Amino acid sequence: MDDQNKNLILATALSFAVILVWFVLFPPPEPEPLPEPQSQSQGETTTADTLAVAPSTAAAPAGTAAEQETRQDALADAPRIDIDTPRLTGSISLLGGRIDDLSLKDYRETNEPDSPIVTLLSPVGTPSAYYALYGWAPGAGLTLEDVPGANTRWTVEAGEQLGIDAPVTLSWTNDKGMTFRRTVAIDDDFMFTVTQSVENGSDATASLAPYGILARHGEPQDLKNFFILHEGVVGMADGELTETDYSDMVDFAIDPREGARAEVIQVAENGWIGFTDHFWMTTLIPDPGSAFKSVAKYDERRDIYQTEAVLPTQTVAAGASASVTTELFAGAKEWETLRDYEQGGVQNFLDSIDWGWFFFLTKPIFWMLHHINLLIGNMGWAIIGLTLIIKAILFPLAYKSYVSMAKMKELQPQMEALKERAGDDRQKLQQGMMELYKKEKVNPAAGCLPILLQIPIFFSLYKVIFVTIELRHAPWFGPFQDLSAPDPTSIINLFGLLPFDNPEPGSIMALIFIGILPLLLGISMWLQQKLNPAPTDPTQQMIFAWMPWVFMFMLGGFASGLVVYWIANNTITFTQQYLIMRSQGYKPDVFGNIKSGFSKKAKTEKK
Numbered sequence: 157m158d159d160q161n162k163n164l165i166l167a168t169a170l171s172f173a174v175i176l177v178w179f180v181l182f183p184p185p186e187p188e189p190l191p192e193p194q195s196q197s198q199g200e201t202t203t204a205d206t207l208a209v210a211p212s213t214a215a216a217p218a219g220t221a222a223e224q225e226t227r228q229d230a231l232a233d234a235p236r237i238d239i240d241t242p243r244l245t246g247s248i249s250l251l252g253g254r255i256d257d258l259s260l261k262d263y264r265e266t267n268e269p270d271s272p273i274v275t276l277l278s279p280v281g282t283p284s285a286y287y288a289l290y291g292w293a294p295g296a297g298l299t300l301e302d303v304p305g306a307n308t309r310w311t312v313e314a315g316e317q318l319g320i321d322a323p324v325t326l327s328w329t330n331d332k333g334m335t336f337r338r339t340v341a342i343d344d345d346f347m348f349t350v351t352q353s354v355e356n357g358s359d360a361t362a363s364l365a366p367y368g369i370l371a372r373h374g375e376p377q378d379l380k381n382f383f384i385l386h387e388g389v390v391g392m393a394d395g396e397l398t399e400t401d402y403s404d405m406v407d408f409a410i411d412p413r414e415g416a417r418a419e420v421i422q423v424a425e426n427g428w429i430g431f432t433d434h435f436w437m438t439t440l441i442p443d444p445g446s447a448f449k450s451v452a453k454y455d456e457r458r459d460i461y462q463t464e465a466v467l468p469t470q471t472v473a474a475g476a477s478a479s480v481t482t483e484l485f486a487g488a489k490e491w492e493t494l495r496d497y498e499q500g501g502v503q504n505f506l507d508s509i510d511w512g513w514f515f516f517l518t519k520p521i522f523w524m525l526h527h528i529n530l531l532i533g534n535m536g537w538a539i540i541g542l543t544l545i546i547k548a549i550l551f552p553l554a555y556k557s558y559v560s561m562a563k564m565k566e567l568q569p570q571m572e573a574l575k576e577r578a579g580d581d582r583q584k585l586q587q588g589m590m591e592l593y594k595k596e597k598v599n600p601a602a603g604c605l606p607i608l609l610q611i612p613i614f615f616s617l618y619k620v621i622f623v624t625i626e627l628r629h630a631p632w633f634g635p636f637q638d639l640s641a642p643d644p645t646s647i648i649n650l651f652g653l654l655p656f657d658n659p660e661p662g663s664i665m666a667l668i669f670i671g672i673l674p675l676l677l678g679i680s681m682w683l684q685q686k687l688n689p690a691p692t693d694p695t696q697q698m699i700f701a702w703m704p705w706v707f708m709f710m711l712g713g714f715a716s717g718l719v720v721y722w723i724a725n726n727t728i729t730f731t732q733q734y735l736i737m738r739s740q741g742y743k744p745d746v747f748g749n750i751k752s753g754f755s756k757k758a759k760t761e762k763k
Contacts, residue, residue: 547728
């Protein structure tokens, strides 16, 4: 094997080794169970502008029957008005007017058909309480008792159940004769429209600022803590995206105006702020063109994470009224849904998906994958179709690479003659090789570019498969019913023929008992190697012999969709290289190289 091919394969091996070792060293850890929160009274604390909501009371561990009972008890603590749409179910508490009970009808917790649907929002008194709260911060002439807050008892003024084209209106009147109303509407997907209004029936001018709050009691129980995924605060402020992990919120400086650790951004025209999980998100969205104060806050006394959108103070004369409308997104981060909201005026809403540093690759890769899937109707075949398109785009570079490799093969006899003439004189050998390359118009580095381009594409596709909800529980065929999960087959279940579960992903047993897809990956890499004779150097020969099988085991725990891509990529690459090299007069002897490899192995064992 010539030096160019040796360097090419070594560069490939080292590049992928760096990526794969990183994934192995920093896998997504198993979420640790949260400790039970301490029992506390349900009070409220306030600052000059915003409201810090009450902590959750003692709750049962998550995932138990007791948790369900605790949830039902918490839901029964206050009167409620139901939410029911084709995609959402839940309720609004009349205590504080909180949107604190919301589940997603289209999504289940696991891939099992009888698995519970995903719960997004939960009331105070449940594990990891999570809810939206709206109100007015008092200004000149008003006290906390004069404005609605976390524990205000609202009454239903209009509407019996919140649904599409069926808004509900809540009302509350203070002792001064000021009437506050809150009208909540919802669309076909995940967007709530919240209109807050006040009629000043008092005899004095009042100043007050409308706000919206999203509150989480403690970190999410299913927090991934994986470097490739952002979970925590996500916001947009006049075109600038901000992402803050929960661990970074704990390190905020204490803001005396907020009474807690806080980061405050003044938004001039367009923005939004909320919490993002792996696949779900809640976001406060003031009207486009509106200025507001965007706040990310952590109250360490109560272990509450908050995001807030505080709008400018309204001055309402006696007998006058004022209103403000904002939106609340609470649902799944579906690409099409977010795109539609973005086109409807929510600035850069698609950026709430964690596209990562390679966004210039991940965005178009997902766009292409999504539309191929719409055309084919199967995400597994869509990944293979995407691979074909990527290889077609890179074909001009691949063609030059394989032509260069074929020419290098033709020059092999002349290069061997140069080595004999140069002997141990490395400088003379290098000078002679450069003259030979120049004379024959061969670029020895031409074969490296396609390989180098594959590295960011590989990483970007891994990112797309991991972070986008469209790949979650996406089926292919047979046992492959979730392309975002590792291959579910192994010798333990006779590669999907028996109804046995595989070892837990990430365990030693799972690494040993790999499935069909990793096996095919190893075989495809091994066949690619056999397009060229094995290197004469024993060390290089050993490295190349082991490389396909090492990668096979290392990639065994990756998302099966990524392994499908790499098998398809290897197969297409093998075909392209074989045909192009034959067209240039060089005929790769695949079967001969395989036979030679086994022969060398047998001789080594005899010795």
